[in-house]
Amino acid sequence: MTKLTEQDILHWSGPEEEYMNEAQQEFFRELLLKLQEELISNASATTGHLQEQDATPDPADRATLEEEYALELRTRDRERKLLNKIQASLRQIDEGEYGFCQDTGEPIGLKRLLARPTATFSVEAQERRERMKKQFAD
Incomplete structure (x- = not known):
């Protein structure tokens, strides 16, 4: 089975019955697994970053840090929701519904x-x- 590239996907013009064939499913599986790996890596980095948190005596610095952490946590929450969608998409590939x-x-x-x-x-x-x-x- 030939491994497809993004260009192959963009320029595919085969018959409708070849839509989502094995090669296309494998391309999207790899794409989704790569995205999943990136999100898990980001979550691990955030966990490490939050554990390194130093107490700062200056109220302005502390407020800035807390705002940065809150933003980072909101971003990770969005990524967690995306991770759930990625895992659902991978299940759809396995079930032939993707x-x-x-x-x-x-x-x-x-x-x-x-x-x-x-x-x-x-x-x-x-x-x-x-x-x-x-x-x-x-």
């Missing part, structure tokens, strides 16, 4: 998945969901 819209069952599209590997809806379905959400929020 790359297909959860609403319509239609292909999400390789370019969209390349931009957002954890996407679970086609562009049209996502826009429809956002319009509905906005209607009910108003």
Whole structure:
């Protein structure tokens, strides 16, 4: 099996029945595993960074440090949520459901998945969901 590159994904124009073939699934599996590894590494770095925290007597310095830590923790929380999505996407690959819209069952599209590997809806379905959400929020 030939290993695909990002360029292969961007320029793929095969028949619809070849969408999300074994080579494409393997490309996205590797991409998702790489993202997962980066997020876990970031979380480990944050843990180490927070454990190194020095007490500073100056209130202004302490406030600045606390704000930096709060920002870092919010970032890690967003990454934790992304990690859950990545793991769900990896399960979808294993189950043969990756790359297909959860609403319509239609292909999400390789370019969209390349931009957002954890996407679970086609562009049209996502826009429809956002319009509905906005209607009910108003």
